[in-house]
Amino acid sequence: MSFSELFESGFKKRNEDHFASIVRVAMSDGVITGEEHAFLDRLATRLDITESDYTTILKDYKSHPINPPTSYNVRLERLFDLARMVWADDIEGPKQHRLLEKLAVGLGFNPKNVKYIADKALALAHENVDVDEFTEEMKNMNQ
Template identity: 45%
Template structure:
């Protein structure tokens, strides 16, 4: 471990951790163009340098999940994971299992992770009830 890495910010480590989770889920069913494009955006947003990017792309499992501190950030990270999964408008069984696994790793208990995963799938696939649709339309008013 280098001397400079001893003083690495927690945010930087969490960003790499989150990016590795995104890469892992994108690679789980074969990396597609839409996912690669989205990963490039996340690389910039999360301030991932080129050497970390290459290392993460080679083996994202080397980077453990360091969950964010707030529930708002946890929801944001879960949302990011769903955006990667649905970038190609498909979700396979492997991705479904990984989403639940990451929800637990982010700090949600099993029951909440299951609920959030299933509810998010309904939202991302457009399978909303009319009541939910109305709620989402009027939420920001």
């Protein structure tokens, strides 16, 4: 196996584990809603999850390890990506916030603060800020 193949397989595995973690979060209330399912479809495309892997992960998402980001900056970068996807999905109102709140908890944000985090993240996604501005705004949202 070449170095590039090793890198590609590690990247693919990380994306699959990340996707499985999000499926686990979506299943935390025992059901994947239509909006959540549509979101997962688009996320799978973005993470380059094959159709067969998608089906396998949906059936057996618990077999994948949960690897939330340990770095606050990486956590914010993933939140940035997820907030933009949720915003772009045109899920309206409370469902949009609820989905992002669930995902933010899955990323390791404090459940006590997740409503404020989701509100700010969606507002920034609406403003179409870049990742650097998003990160700076999120870090300084209480100032």
